[in-house]
Amino acid sequence: MVLQLGLLLLLIRDFEIVSPAFLKLAVLASAGFVISYFLPLRHRLVFFLALSVAGIGLVFEMTEGAWLIGLGLALIGICHLPIRFSARVTILILAGVALGFLRANWLSVPWSGALWPILGSMFMFRLMMYLYDLSHERGPVSLPWTLSYFFMLPNVCFPLFPLIDYKTFRLTYYDTEPHRIYQTGLFWMFRGITHLLAYRLVYHYLSLGPGDVTNTGGLIQYFISAYLLLLRVSGHFHLVTGMLHLFGFNLPPTQHLYYLASGFTDLWRRNNIYWKDFMLKVFYYPAYFAARRRPARTRIVFATVVVFVASWLLHSYQWFWIRGAFLFAWNDVAFWAILGGLVLANSLYEASHGKALALKKGSWTPRAALSLSLRTVGTFAAMCVLFSLLSSASLTEWLGLWSVVGDLSASSWMLLPAFVIAAVSIGREKGREPARSATPDERKSSLSQRMIVIIGASAILCLAANPGGFLVLPRKTLEAIDLLRKERLSARDEALIERGYYENLLSVDRFNNQLWERYSPSAKPADWESLRAINALRQTDDVRRYELKPLLELPYKGGTLRTNRWGMRDKDYEVTKPPHTFRIALLGSSYEMGTGVENHQIFESLLEERLNRQVKGGAYRAYEILNFAVGGYWLLDQLAVLENKIVPFNPDVVLVAARAWDFRRMIQRLSHKGMREGGSPYPYLREILSKAGVDGEMPPAAALRRLVPFAGEVVFKSFVYFAEECRRQGITPVLLLVPLTTESGYGEDSAQLSQLAAQAGFTVLDLTDAYDGYDSSRIIVAPWDTHPSVLGHRLLAERLYKALKENEALSTLLALGSSTPR
Amino acid sequence: MEEIKKVVKEFLLREFLPGENPEELTDSTPLITGGILDSIATLKLVEFLENKYGFEFQPHEVDAEHLNTVSHIAQFVQSKL
Numbered sequence: 001m002v003l004q005l006g007l008l009l010l011l012i013r014d015f016e017i018v019s020p021a022f023l024k025l026a027v028l029a030s031a032g033f034v035i036s037y038f039l040p041l042r043h044r045l046v047f048f049l050a051l052s053v054a055g056i057g058l059v060f061e062m063t064e065g066a067w068l069i070g071l072g073l074a075l076i077g078i079c080h081l082p083i084r085f086s087a088r089v090t091i092l093i094l095a096g097v098a099l100g101f102l103r104a105n106w107l108s109v110p111w112s113g114a115l116w117p118i119l120g121s122m123f124m125f126r127l128m129m130y131l132y133d134l135s136h137e138r139g140p141v142s143l144p145w146t147l148s149y150f151f152m153l154p155n156v157c158f159p160l161f162p163l164i165d166y167k168t169f170r171l172t173y174y175d176t177e178p179h180r181i182y183q184t185g186l187f188w189m190f191r192g193i194t195h196l197l198a199y200r201l202v203y204h205y206l207s208l209g210p211g212d213v214t215n216t217g218g219l220i221q222y223f224i225s226a227y228l229l230l231l232r233v234s235g236h237f238h239l240v241t242g243m244l245h246l247f248g249f250n251l252p253p254t255q256h257l258y259y260l261a262s263g264f265t266d267l268w269r270r271n272n273i274y275w276k277d278f279m280l281k282v283f284y285y286p287a288y289f290a291a292r293r294r295p296a297r298t299r300i301v302f303a304t305v306v307v308f309v310a311s312w313l314l315h316s317y318q319w320f321w322i323r324g325a326f327l328f329a330w331n332d333v334a335f336w337a338i339l340g341g342l343v344l345a346n347s348l349y350e351a352s353h354g355k356a357l358a359l360k361k362g363s364w365t366p367r368a369a370l371s372l373s374l375r376t377v378g379t380f381a382a383m384c385v386l387f388s389l390l391s392s393a394s395l396t397e398w399l400g401l402w403s404v405v406g407d408l409s410a411s412s413w414m415l416l417p418a419f420v421i422a423a424v425s426i427g428r429e430k431g432r433e434p435a436r437s438a439t440p441d442e443r444k445s446s447l448s449q450r451m452i453v454i455i456g457a458s459a460i461l462c463l464a465a466n467p468g469g470f471l472v473l474p475r476k477t478l479e480a481i482d483l484l485r486k487e488r489l490s491a492r493d494e495a496l497i498e499r500g501y502y503e504n505l506l507s508v509d510r511f512n513n514q515l516w517e518r519y520s521p522s523a524k525p526a527d528w529e530s531l532r533a534i535n536a537l538r539q540t541d542d543v544r545r546y547e548l549k550p551l552l553e554l555p556y557k558g559g560t561l562r563t564n565r566w567g568m569r570d571k572d573y574e575v576t577k578p579p580h581t582f583r584i585a586l587l588g589s590s591y592e593m594g595t596g597v598e599n600h601q602i603f604e605s606l607l608e609e610r611l612n613r614q615v616k617g618g619a620y621r622a623y624e625i626l627n628f629a630v631g632g633y634w635l636l637d638q639l640a641v642l643e644n645k646i647v648p649f650n651p652d653v654v655l656v657a658a659r660a661w662d663f664r665r666m667i668q669r670l671s672h673k674g675m676r677e678g679g680s681p682y683p684y685l686r687e688i689l690s691k692a693g694v695d696g697e698m699p700p701a702a703a704l705r706r707l708v709p710f711a712g713e714v715v716f717k718s719f720v721y722f723a724e725e726c727r728r729q730g731i732t733p734v735l736l737l738v739p740l741t742t743e744s745g746y747g748e749d750s751a752q753l754s755q756l757a758a759q760a761g762f763t764v765l766d767l768t769d770a771y772d773g774y775d776s777s778r779i780i781v782a783p784w785d786t787h788p789s790v791l792g793h794r795l796l797a798e799r800l801y802k803a804l805k806e807n808e809a810l811s812t813l814l815a816l817g818s819s820t821p822r
Numbered sequence: 823m824e825e826i827k828k829v830v831k832e833f834l835l836r837e838f839l840p841g842e843n844p845e846e847l848t849d850s851t852p853l854i855t856g857g858i859l860d861s862i863a864t865l866k867l868v869e870f871l872e873n874k875y876g877f878e879f880q881p882h883e884v885d886a887e888h889l890n891t892v893s894h895i896a897q898f899v900q901s902k903l
Binding site (some may be wrong): 292347 | 837864878879882884885
């Protein structure tokens with residue numbers, strides 16, 4: 001068991017499972033498990049409680065931890081006041097409302113904002129369960145049980161926590177052989193890790209933004225990926241319940257093969273089983289018995305409606321405690337209404353016709369397997385569509401997705417048969433699945449199999465994470481493993497992927513800086529803020545919308561943001577170019593603006609210094625590189641910079657920095673309502689918008705969807721316009737293909753970008769190999785910020801200098817090899 | 823008690839497990855945690871017990887603690903009579 005636990009810890013470390021704080025907690029839990037194993041049974045619960053409190057201390061600072069425990073104790077204390085039960089409930093509701101006002105920031109509180117999601121996850125539902133059981137139990141209350149229930153060990157690292165039933169929590173404690181419980185826990189933890197790794201694969205390779213859905217195949221992919229992203233929830237829940245097993249809590253499974261549900265009631269029983277049990281206990285049965293005198297069908301309808309209305313409201317309530325605001329969206333209403341309707345129809349059918357149940361594994365027949373496959377496919381397909389509804393930003397956006405139905409490109413058809421074949425196969429497998437194993441021999445064999453699976457698969461995964469000299473893997477495989485190693489944003493624009501209800505709750509630390517600091521050892525400083533937040537921008541009345549204010553000197557992302565009198569992040573320059581000076585203008589976005597480094601560390605400053613040191617005194621007396629880059633600017637903004645700001649400075653060359661994701665950024669900018677409402681200032685863009693059928697009223701996702709097929713044309717015509725404008729001004733246009741620091745898989749886009757720029761009349765300098773041989777952790781500013789580091793900029797400066805020298809025309813133009821003044 | 827177990831077993835086999843070998847359904851076969859009884863089936867069993875033995879279930883009594891095995895069910899019914 002220690003070997004299995006050690007391998008699981010390695011996986012948690014190597015693949016950065018959940019958060020760095022979770023690794024610390026998992027180490028604590030592992031050490032605690034070994035101690036608990038040897039403790040007499042009567043001491044184990046108190047030890048678990050002590051370990052849970054230590055876990056809180058490990059993640060939070062002492063004062064914060066004390067606040068969390070103090071607030072919790074106050075709420076638990078109310079449950080046990082020596083007054084009537086109804087009075088206790090009333091006081092608890094009032095306390096909840098008071099805390100709610102504080103959660104909504106109506107008043108300031110002396111504790112950190114990091115506390116709220118955890119306090120919420122510990123108490124928002126468990127208090128209901130606890131009170132429910134308290135009201136029906138007559139026995140004495142045990143303090144260690146109560147405190148262990150609310151402050152249970154893994155909770156501090158999981159704001160979205162499975163809803164554990166208090167009675168089940170107590171009744172399942174060491175209710176069978178301890179080794180069997182421990183082995184189950186280890187297996188569930190392993191399963192949780194595999195779910196999280198599978199989630200990362202789905203997120204990176206399958207998930208699409210609504211704007212990416214341009215044909216039926218894309219729509220199917222969008223639906224499937226929306227449902228598969230639920231793997232992250234089941235991954236977290238398995239880790240939580242698995243860890244609790246290590247301390248004797250033989251809890252039931254939280255999710256059980258939910259993608260293989262063969263009907264909606266079956267799904268309701270398999271997916272988030274703890275939620276289903278909570279709903280049955282607190283809402284369904286009380287509602288059903290309250291309508292005792294009505295016919296059975298009426299009671300089922302009434303109780304099911306109560307359950308689904310409660311589920312909808314409580315999901316909004318959960319959102320409030322974790323995120324700080326109530327959630328109301330019509331697509332949520334539609335989701336719960338449709339799911340409720342489907343479960344109800346299924347329940348009524350089963351109530352009337354009965355359901356085939358069996359004590360033993362049945363024999364496999366083709367007919368039964370086919371029937372099961374079809375039902376499984378149908379349920380899976382319906383849930384994919386339903387989850388896409390829950391994941392969409394709005395009902396309008398989701399309805400807009402359906403406009404692509406009918407566009408059956410070749411790729412669309414490829415998905416359908418694969419889907420059907422996979423479903424039939426899983427149905428067949430499911431048909432063969434044993435109903436339940438019962439004999440001691442079967443149980444022993446099952447435990448051994450699980451142990452072998454954990455050790456074997458963990459060892460392989462650990463080796464894959466650290467191939468070293470042991471494994472020679474293809475580049476694509478290495479890239480996939482690299483993507484698996486960390487929970488990072490997808491290559492696609494985060495803003496375009498509406499990641500849904502659970503994704504938002506599971507990523508709550510991204511929206512809660514204080515919680516992020518607790519979960520990451522080298523935490524993002526609270527002052528790591530955007531240009532807008534530090535008031536470094538001023539509005540413009542052209543397509544750029546904003547520009548940097550002149551003469552700034554502000555702390556900015558670990559450095560100082562200094563701008564000159566022209567609003568460039570650079571030293572001062574005269575408008576008139578000095579004699580015998582070669583002047584270059586650099587256009588770009590946050591990479592080129594030097595986010596996360598100082599002005600003198602930006603690659604253009606390093607290059608300028610090098611040119612003046614090594615080449616000056618030859619053809620030119622001086623080289624100047626003027627940095628016009630501003631964070632958030634893309635090609636369209638750069639056209640405006642060229643026309644409005646650069647021309648008076650009379651540069652000889654304009655360097656336009658581009659990255660492989662520019663196709664997407666361009667159409668993304670164009671899809672913004674602001675870009676369309678007043679009409680684009682560029683005739684070629686107006687023509688493309690008209691051709692794509694995009695008008696000023698269309699929602700951004702729908703506009704984006706229509707613009708995707710025109711991405712190449714938008715970029716190419718922008719390049720042509722840009723190059724012509726440069727030529728008119730006597731400037732040489734050069735496109736710099738700048739590498740991304742962490743992303744991969746954009747090779748084809750880079751090649752296309754380079755080709756289009758060259759066709760449009762740009763000289764292209766490909767710098768995409770600048771970081772080759774360097775680990776991405778060295779060339780990014782910080783784990784939470786992927787802009788190039790000081791080393792990243794130095795490598796870029798060196799690569800750019802080399803590229804300039806290697807390009808004959810540019811080398812001659814810059815006189816890199818001559819010594820005659822022009 | 824044995825009589826109650828017999829009645830309960832007969833009902834379970836007739837309603838939910840037609841064609842199954844009666845010997846497979848023992849006094850300790852897990853009905854709820856083993857997935858044999860889902861919520862709809864559990865409510866049918868509750869309705870049967872209420873009608874047969876003339877008492878009323880409370881909502882919190884419909885759980886695995888009281889209904890998970892034939893033995894549990896018999897003990898619970900016995901306590902209500």
